[in-house]
Amino acid sequence: MLWKNGAFVDDPWRAIAEGEDPPPAGHVILPLDWWLQERDAFANSNAPIGLRVEPGVSIETFLQDLGRVSLIALSFPKFGDGRAFSTAALLRERHGFRGEIRAVGDVLLDQLQMMERCGFDSFEIKDPTVQRLLSERGAPAYSRFYQPGAGAEGQADGPRPWARKRI
Template identity: 60%
Template sequence: MTFFKNGAFVEDNWRHIEEGEDAPPAGHVILPLDWWKAERAVYEGSNAPLGVKIEPGTDISEYAEDISRFSVIALVFPKYNDGRAFSTAQLLRTRYGFTGEIRAVGEVLIDQIAMMERCGFDAFEINNAPTEKALRTGAYTRFTHFYQPALTKEAPAGTRPWLRKSS
């Protein structure tokens, strides 16, 4: 696995806690959501940086109060074509004001990364060799014309309020 964040391959300072592992050390761990639900009392009053991993199908409105507690929220793509996490990321940014890292995990492929970014993802766990190669060599198509406003920084274009253009 390699880790791609804000346009570059960087070291991943975070560790996923798997179901069944012992109590995690404080800080820089990404907990499965169930883990967090069961063990949250442990972190009461602690400032340790925490992440949480959310599977698609989770109603995040149930965790509205908790969201600001996390530095990282990992959203799972079980398959590249399971598009629920696009909406979840968008909601985290726009409705719940989440400003931390949103990382895509699971089947993360080159042709979806730009769309993920437009929905608020800023970090990607890459397990697919062609995707890693494309990102390293820059050999993939970059789009500059969009028919929707997004969370990436693109300029409005013309009079249609839904257009965006990047340079």
């Protein structure tokens, strides 16, 4: 189930496995390796494309494609593997990526807001408990932070330039 903007929503995207033919209509999420080999085939296509990126892959690998792709799905093989937090932050703040950044894999309830603050805006939730908790109570939402973040937040009152408050 896809959690986005505080609700479960229908997902227009379809994840394509390695070797499977993508449907021509687009809205497919391709494994990065697949894309790197086949991207010339999309030279004349405007079909929306998404990429699935595993942790450990340098952004440099697909930097030239950021203008072409509409979605980047960053994978969390284990919830404790936090590399994608930095990848998302770099995509947003360094490279100005404006498309969707999606968290896929092992995503904890209490990570959602941290992910949002690093620039993620959608979350694939597979765990039934997390699905239930989100349906019942929504995502945990703290309102005070000690760092600038990418979420819906603004400069906090007071002197501390690094502090932010949720709007």
